Amino acid sequence: MPLFKVSIGKFKQLSSVQSIVLFYVTAIMVSTIILSMPFFLREGVSVSLIDTMFTAISAISVTGLTVVPTDLTFNVPGYFALAFILQFGGIGIMTLGTTIYILLGKKIGIRGRQLISVDQNRSTLQGLVRLMLKILSTIIVIEFIGTVLLSLRYLYYFDTWQEAWIQGFFAAVSATTNAGFDITGNSLLPFSGDYFVQLVNMTLLVLGAIGFPVLIEVQQWFFDKKDHRNRFRFSTFTKLTTTTFFILVVVGAVLIYLIERRHFFSDQSGLSAFFYSLFQSITTRNGGLQTMEMTSFQAPTLMVLSFLMFIGASPSSVGGGVRTTTFAIMLLAIFHYAKGHSAIKVFKREIARQDVLRSFIVITTAFMLCLTAIFIMSITEPFTNMEIAFEVFSAFGTTGLSLGITESLSVIGKLVIMVMMFVGRIGIFSFLFLIRGKTTKDLYKYPEAKMIIG
Amino acid sequence: MPLFKVSIGKFKQLSSVQSIVLFYVTAIMVSTIILSMPFFLREGVSVSLIDTMFTAISAISVTGLTVVPTDLTFNVPGYFALAFILQFGGIGIMTLGTTIYILLGKKIGIRGRQLISVDQNRSTLQGLVRLMLKILSTIIVIEFIGTVLLSLRYLYYFDTWQEAWIQGFFAAVSATTNAGFDITGNSLLPFSGDYFVQLVNMTLLVLGAIGFPVLIEVQQWFFDKKDHRNRFRFSTFTKLTTTTFFILVVVGAVLIYLIERRHFFSDQSGLSAFFYSLFQSITTRNGGLQTMEMTSFQAPTLMVLSFLMFIGASPSSVGGGVRTTTFAIMLLAIFHYAKGHSAIKVFKREIARQDVLRSFIVITTAFMLCLTAIFIMSITEPFTNMEIAFEVFSAFGTTGLSLGITESLSVIGKLVIMVMMFVGRIGIFSFLFLIRGKTTKDLYKYPEAKMIIG
Ligand SMILES: [K+]
Ligand SMILES: [K+]
Numbered sequence: 001m002p003l004f005k006v007s008i009g010k011f012k013q014l015s016s017v018q019s020i021v022l023f024y025v026t027a028i029m030v031s032t033i034i035l036s037m038p039f040f041l042r043e044g045v046s047v048s049l050i051d052t053m054f055t056a057i058s059a060i061s062v063t064g065l066t067v068v069p070t071d072l073t074f075n076v077p078g079y080f081a082l083a084f085i086l087q088f089g090g091i092g093i094m095t096l097g098t099t100i101y102i103l104l105g106k107k108i109g110i111r112g113r114q115l116i117s118v119d120q121n122r123s124t125l126q127g128l129v130r131l132m133l134k135i136l137s138t139i140i141v142i143e144f145i146g147t148v149l150l151s152l153r154y155l156y157y158f159d160t161w162q163e164a165w166i167q168g169f170f171a172a173v174s175a176t177t178n179a180g181f182d183i184t185g186n187s188l189l190p191f192s193g194d195y196f197v198q199l200v201n202m203t204l205l206v207l208g209a210i211g212f213p214v215l216i217e218v219q220q221w222f223f224d225k226k227d228h229r230n231r232f233r234f235s236t237f238t239k240l241t242t243t244t245f246f247i248l249v250v251v252g253a254v255l256i257y258l259i260e261r262r263h264f265f266s267d268q269s270g271l272s273a274f275f276y277s278l279f280q281s282i283t284t285r286n287g288g289l290q291t292m293e294m295t296s297f298q299a300p301t302l303m304v305l306s307f308l309m310f311i312g313a314s315p316s317s318v319g320g321g322v323r324t325t326t327f328a329i330m331l332l333a334i335f336h337y338a339k340g341h342s343a344i345k346v347f348k349r350e351i352a353r354q355d356v357l358r359s360f361i362v363i364t365t366a367f368m369l370c371l372t373a374i375f376i377m378s379i380t381e382p383f384t385n386m387e388i389a390f391e392v393f394s395a396f397g398t399t400g401l402s403l404g405i406t407e408s409l410s411v412i413g414k415l416v417i418m419v420m421m422f423v424g425r426i427g428i429f430s431f432l433f434l435i436r437g438k439t440t441k442d443l444y445k446y447p448e449a450k451m452i453i454g
Numbered sequence: 455m456p457l458f459k460v461s462i463g464k465f466k467q468l469s470s471v472q473s474i475v476l477f478y479v480t481a482i483m484v485s486t487i488i489l490s491m492p493f494f495l496r497e498g499v500s501v502s503l504i505d506t507m508f509t510a511i512s513a514i515s516v517t518g519l520t521v522v523p524t525d526l527t528f529n530v531p532g533y534f535a536l537a538f539i540l541q542f543g544g545i546g547i548m549t550l551g552t553t554i555y556i557l558l559g560k561k562i563g564i565r566g567r568q569l570i571s572v573d574q575n576r577s578t579l580q581g582l583v584r585l586m587l588k589i590l591s592t593i594i595v596i597e598f599i600g601t602v603l604l605s606l607r608y609l610y611y612f613d614t615w616q617e618a619w620i621q622g623f624f625a626a627v628s629a630t631t632n633a634g635f636d637i638t639g640n641s642l643l644p645f646s647g648d649y650f651v652q653l654v655n656m657t658l659l660v661l662g663a664i665g666f667p668v669l670i671e672v673q674q675w676f677f678d679k680k681d682h683r684n685r686f687r688f689s690t691f692t693k694l695t696t697t698t699f700f701i702l703v704v705v706g707a708v709l710i711y712l713i714e715r716r717h718f719f720s721d722q723s724g725l726s727a728f729f730y731s732l733f734q735s736i737t738t739r740n741g742g743l744q745t746m747e748m749t750s751f752q753a754p755t756l757m758v759l760s761f762l763m764f765i766g767a768s769p770s771s772v773g774g775g776v777r778t779t780t781f782a783i784m785l786l787a788i789f790h791y792a793k794g795h796s797a798i799k800v801f802k803r804e805i806a807r808q809d810v811l812r813s814f815i816v817i818t819t820a821f822m823l824c825l826t827a828i829f830i831m832s833i834t835e836p837f838t839n840m841e842i843a844f845e846v847f848s849a850f851g852t853t854g855l856s857l858g859i860t861e862s863l864s865v866i867g868k869l870v871i872m873v874m875m876f877v878g879r880i881g882i883f884s885f886l887f888l889i890r891g892k893t894t895k896d897l898y899k900y901p902e903a904k905m906i907i908g
Contacts, residue, residue, distance in 0.1 A: 259833065299832050299839055300829055300832040300833045303825075303828070303829050303832060303839070304829070307825070330818055333811075333815065334815055334818065334819050334886070337811070337812075337815050337886065338886040338887070353807075356811065357787075357791070357807075357810065357811065357814070358791075360811070360814035360815075360818065361787065361788055361791050361814075363818060364784055364788065364814065364817060364818065365788050367821070371757075371761070374757070375754055375757050375758070378753050378754040378757060379713065379754045384838075385753055385757070385839065385840050386839050432788070432791065432792040433792070
């Protein structure tokens with residue numbers, strides 16, 4: 001069987017990134033099959049193949065954009081199947097894959113470790129398996145607490161405890177994985193006056209989007225012996241990504257409040273406006289849940305939200321976009337360059353030149369990709385540029401907010417959004433490596449050319 | 455007079471970039487005074503200070519956005535005053551300043567040379583004075599030929615030869631300096647069927663926007679002795695900027711044609727559609743003249759034009775934007791990075807790492823600046839995001855195309871557009887150096903931090 005041998009050989013030659021993509025594609029295909037099974041659909045409901053695929057990609061990439069109403073399309077077993085897919089997509093196929101390997105008692109080879117490393121963008125291979133287990137257990141603990149808190153509260157809203165529990169469980173999984181799917185039929189709008197539900201959801205959203213490395217470090221710090229704690233040092237990465245994360249949340253909330261003060265918030269109490277602003281700002285960090293209609297917002301607010309969605313979540317989290325560190329390094333680079341500094345310093349550490357270049361490449365490529373998507377859809381779709389841009393940035397950031405056009409998209413529009421969700425999830429870095437084809441080594445050098453720039 | 459001494463001292467300490475900016479600010483102030491003189495205005499016309507300042511900045515930055523109708527506001531002496539200001543702004547205050555110095559028989563010190571060097575972004579000081587003279591004579595020759603060709607043709611359109619000559623002269627200056635101002639009252643729309651007028655204008659626009667270094671090199675090549683010509687080598691800069699320039703023109707024209715084929719061009723002949731597409735593509739390279747209303751275009755076309763205006767003209771030309779080389783180097787960097795190459799090669803030369811970083815910084819800063827402008831104006835102006843974005847990119851690219859909102863802008867809107875025209879003209883690089891304040895030397899080094907990006 002020489003053909004088979006060739007295939008195996010080719011597979012081995014694939015770079016880690018390409019393997020990751022292959023795994024994601026497989027996961028999407030399997031999810032499509034699962035979600036198209038009549039067993040998981042409500043009676044009399046039928047969904048077209050493209051809509052099922054759209055739902056599968058949206059679930060695996062934990063985006064939350066939907067072309068069919070989740071609550072009316074799937075039945076209770078379907079809700080659980082969907083929750084399982086969200087879990088799978090959110091934590092990362094590799095993380096789960098590793099854990100399953102461990103549970104089955106198999107050893108993970110160096111190649112397996114490399115795959116996980118790229119998927120979670122970890123630059124060290126040390127203690128990776130233990131790390132995976134930590135991630136999984138952390139997430140499950142968070143989701144368990146979330147489920148208990150929400151289910152108890154939902155007893156006020158739903159008739160039976162079963163219903164309250166199912167809603168609470170799905171909501172906790174959807175919030176922690178930042179999936180943005182809902183089975184209330186209207187996101188968190190039914191709870192727009194319930195600050196307890198919102199606080200729990202915001203906490204879960206932040207824990208999911210802040211990045212696993214940060215969670216692990218905080219855990220270590222927390223469980224460290226008292227005499228060690230003072231000497232514990234958070235990594236520069238954790239400091240930078242967490243600072244950026246919370247600055248974005250605060251800036252977002254303040255801008256939303258200031259713009260909407262005399263519009264949507266004009267007849268709201270201060271507390272109400274505060275919760276609306278804060279929740280909608282946090283949700284762009286990648287959750288996609290919402291306590292109000294996006295169409296109620298003014299154009300400037302929608303611009304702010306689009307921008308925040310484009311930046312997205314922290315690296316190695318459940319979220320997409322260009323990631324917080326990328327954006328922070330870009331800003332730091334511009335600032336230091338304008339100041340005439342030769343190196344970029346932050347928290348008493350320097351950022352490697354290679355990382356600076358990489359940040360710029362990720363951001364510009366991402367933006368041109370989004371522009372191309374908006375351009376194509378402005379030809380094929382009958383919606384305004386604002387509605388289309390919002391949808392595209394939401395898909396790339398795997399956020400899942402929408403101005404309500406998702407269900408009415410043309411087939412081309414749906415395909416474009418599917419691609420954007422996929423690229424947003426695997427990240428621009430993987431995307432670039434995916435399309436690069438055969439790598440050639442630099443064996444020769446040319447003299448440098450003088451250039452005039454800007 | 456110790457105060458005076460301090461001022462002189464401070465002036466000497468100013469970096470070259472800051473001096474350039476100071477000169478531009480002075481030029482704008484002088485232009486404002488000139489344009490507000492009743493001698494240059496038509497009888498009974500009065501213009502507010504902000505509108506005069508707007509016109510002055512628009513003229514000095516050769517943008518061409520107008521808040522008052524040029525033809526109805528200024529009289530014939532006013533037209534000549536405006537043409538003089540366009541000339542001054544277009545060729546660069548330093549170029550003219552140098553020439554005036556030479557004509558007055560004064561020697562230019564090393565500081566004067568540095569100023570010119572930064573203004574035209576030239577990285578060598580050698581033969582700078584001779585170069586300035588070459589630039590000026592080249593431009594004047596081009597404008598003279600343009601005036602003759604257009605004036606003769608305009609005899610068909612205007613009643614008197616004086617009128618034809620004034621219109622021809624103003625049109626030639628406006629096209630060569632890529633100013634985009636017109637005294638026909640309706641740009642080149644009266645000549646939308648006259649392909650001779652359009653060909654002359656397109657040629658002048660290209661000659662002005664393609665960059666002085668390119669013109670000089672082509673001149674050298676052309677006047678080189680026959681046996682030398684084969685050995686003449688164009689610089690990598692000239693090759694890259696010219697290639698990018700014409701690729702953008704072709705891509706722009708093709709996209710305009712494809713999008714508008716079934717819309718604005720549906721009842722046009724092939725030749726007519728060809729000229730409309732080509733002219734409107736070239737005009738975004740920075741001229742701002744137009745043979746049709748921008749409001750006739752579809753949204754996707756307006757997106758393409760906005761993008762092209764943002765890129766702008768070649769460096770060391772009369773135009774603004776991020777410049778063609780900057781955009782080209784960014785694309786090359788992304789391509790080479792995706793391919794896994796360690797160096798960026800083009801035309802058998804390598805691009806310096808510093809230039810790559812600088813290109814990314816220029817593009818991202820420029821884009822964030824434009825986004826901020828659009829965001830502010832989306833709050834203060836009653837227009838759509840598309841109309842505002844088009845206006846902002848047009849101002850930053852110093853292009854001067856508009857969807858017709860310029861005259862109706864609020865005071866804040868006008869101020870934002872004025873800032874964008876100014877920054878577009880001095881360039882992002884100068885802008886960053888302008889705002890950087892006191893430079894501090896890096897005397898210490900921190901260890902590098904590991905980062906996760908994208
Ligand atoms: K989401
Ligand atoms: K112009």
